[in-house]
Amino acid sequence: MPTFIIERDIPGASNLSKADLCAISAKSNEVVENLGVPYTWITSYVAGDKIYCVHEAPSADAIREHADKGGFPANKITEVTSVIGPETANA
Structure with missing residues (x-):
């Protein structure tokens, strides 16, 4: 199944409480x-x-539906095409 990164603009997000x-x-x-x-x-x-x-x-439409039904912004939706990390250098 495709993986997506969703960028949500939420002013003050870093100040949201645990609740x-x-x-x-x-x-x-x-x-x-x-x-x-x-x-x-x-x-x-x-x-x-x-x-x-x-x-x-x-x-991406399913991502948008999730955002709409949840009341969350989904300002940018990007499909992940590759995953790399430190171990990728050894490939």
């Missing part, structure tokens, strides 16, 4: 359960005024 992040996570999980398509939220990174999420989904 705020818990509520956002719970809403995301609820939406994922009810999308009706294979969908996996892998992880998210909170940085400055953005949240960067890594999701597996069948399409």
